[in-house]
Amino acid sequence: MADEYAKSIYLQLKSIASLYDIDFHLYLKSSGGFGELCMDWNEADGYLLYGDERGERVSLFKTEDFDTFKYEVFLHLAFRMGLAYELKQRDLTYIRKNDDDLQGDTRKVAFEETVRLLKQMNPDWARQAAYHYAEYLNMWRTNKNVTYNFATGRFEATE
Template identity: 85%
Template sequence: MPDYAKSIYLQLKSIASLYDIDFHLYVKSSGGFGELCMDWNEAEGYLLYGDERGEKVSLFKTQDFDTFQYEVFLHLAFRMGLEYELKHRDLTYTRKNDDDLQGDTRKVAFEETIRILATINTDWARKAAIHYAEYLNIWRTEKNVRYDFDTATFTTKKF
């Protein structure tokens, strides 16, 4: 079934178009420039990877299409989140220490990623919020970062 990967790609592209998601995804190869690629085969299932000079790097594979869709759109939304953060970065703010959440530029990128995912699937947004909160807490003295869905921001306030 050689065209199955292409049909999956077109299905994902259609979803991205519906939600105005920048669709930087290639089938099988990006020409070796490290871009996000996807493929499918019967033995391994759905594959997501970076194509770096013909080598598959950071390979993610699953037999479950829903899990695959989440990973694809998480990557695409994160790319958009990073672009958003760079455009809106406050260059006048100096981060005080590792516990200064406001000065952590990843916070804004993650918030935008979650906002984008929420437009497609609220379960995906919740899953990403949990993951990103855990990540933001790794180097903090107080492990108190949580995502507040009411304000759509990461916060250190108590719930």
């Protein structure tokens, strides 16, 4: 019964991903050990999200709340797409001035694309991710002044 339920959740997530053109790089139970994102479900732990590295579950996330699980799944999938987007957009001629140079922080573009994708799916997910990413972008900055501007869809450093 647990295997059937896990499969039904997997198919539901796959269907949601197709509605929003989200690349569905998620495996049910195992990816063959290549470190890809996997999911499972069981009665004891609830919903599980992890990397499958040579048969070992790494970076395990678990919750009994399906909405929390969906957010985590699509945060990971959207972030993967955000990274691919950033690589295509990267200005290889730009030289980052210092740790406070937000324009030169390549994570910024990846995070912005991730938030944009999540916003299409659920505005609350986008807000949650934007807040988390702003905290992350501020972590090593001298001035902790990066915020997400929902009107422009960009992370900005206020002076």
